[in-house]
Amino acid sequence: MAIDIDQLVSDMKTAASGVLNADVSTFRGFSERQLKAIAQQAALVATGIETRQITEETEQFFLDSLEDMALSFAKTLRGLLMVTIEKVWNAIVGVLWNAISDAAGVVLPVPVKN
Amino acid sequence: MLVALREWSYSRILLVAAFLSIAGCAAQLAPPYDKTVADGLNSANTEAMTLMAATSQGTDKNSFSAREDTYNALIGTLDALALSAGARPMPKNRFTDAINKVLEKRGGKPIDDDDSTPPSAHSIKKIAETLTKMRDTDKKQGVTAIEAQAFKGQLVIYFDQAITYENFLQR
Incomplete structure (x- = not known):
């Protein structure tokens, strides 16, 4: 049996869209929360230093932490993206493998690349 | 005969192309979900926010001993959780390397870090570390209300990162 290319493309798009639509809302929510919280934290630290309510004991700690939080946010976002890429990739591979299995008339288990 | 042969050849080419286009493999690009880590984080988050609520007006070093055990228990729990989370190595293969390069190019400045452990x-x-700094400051001189607010803000940001990532691994 020949593979219907148009149908295969459509099935792959559907598989990828299903994953992306769900995950993009997570990215958006996470990014908005984090950016807002980091901005508020920066404002709080600035006010605390200005009013001397943030003491010498903690001033440098909070300043160093602001930089680290921003970097850690970027790394976490990248980690989330990797999970989504994995899910999209595997969804597409699953669709392709099913199409190949149907066309070839044999059941082909999807091998895993680690 | 020739038509049948041509159709058979097209089918084979398509099959081979499909095989080649996907490199023939499913991929794992992130560590596995660990329910123990996810549950432990949620529990530690509740305990930490309870401590933050109790110290939100600032603290007096004279009453530090009443909070010391809570600080120590939380710090111990979180150190153990960090170990468990980091004990799952990040999958390392040519796919992750290629994707990392693309992501770093798009982001401008490359992220210089150790990719062998999950971001959480x-x-x-x-x-x-934040709780340790708060404990030590509390013990030494007490914590002002603004400092208490800043410690809480920092904890919320890091907890959000860790919990979001760990929950996202459930796939």
């Missing part, structure tokens, strides 16, 4: 392990470690 770093966030959890920073939560423990």
Whole structure:
């Protein structure tokens, strides 16, 4: 049996869209929360230093932490993206493998690349 | 005969192309979900926010002993969680390398870090460090109301990073 290319493309798009639509809302929510919280934290630290309510004991700690939080946010976002890429990739591979299995008339288990 | 042969050849070419286009493999690009880490984080988050609520007006070093055990228990729990989270190595293969390069190019400045542990392990470690700094400051001189607010803000940010990532691994 020949593979219907148009149908295969459509099935792959559907598989990828299903994953992306769900995950993009997570990215958006996470990014908005984090950016807002980091901005508020920066404002709080600035006010605390200005009013001397943030003491010498903690001033440098909070300043160093602001930089680290921003970097850690970027790394976490990248980690989330990797999970989504994995899910999209595997969804597409699953669709392709099913199409190949149907066309070839044999059941082909999807091998895993680690 | 020739038509049949041509159709058979097209089918084979398509099959081979499909095989080649996907490199023939499913991929794992992130560590596995660990329910123990996810549950432990949620529990530690509740305990930490309870402590933050109790100290939100600032603290007096004279009453530090009443909070010391809570600080120590939380820090110990979080250090253990950071170890568990980091004990799952990040899958390392040519796919992750290629994707990392693309992501770093798009982001401009490359992220210089150790990719051998999940990002949540770093966030959890920073939560423990934040609580350690708060404990030590509390013990030495007490914590002002603004400092208490800043410690809480920092904890919320790192907890959000760690919990979001760990929950996202459930796939």
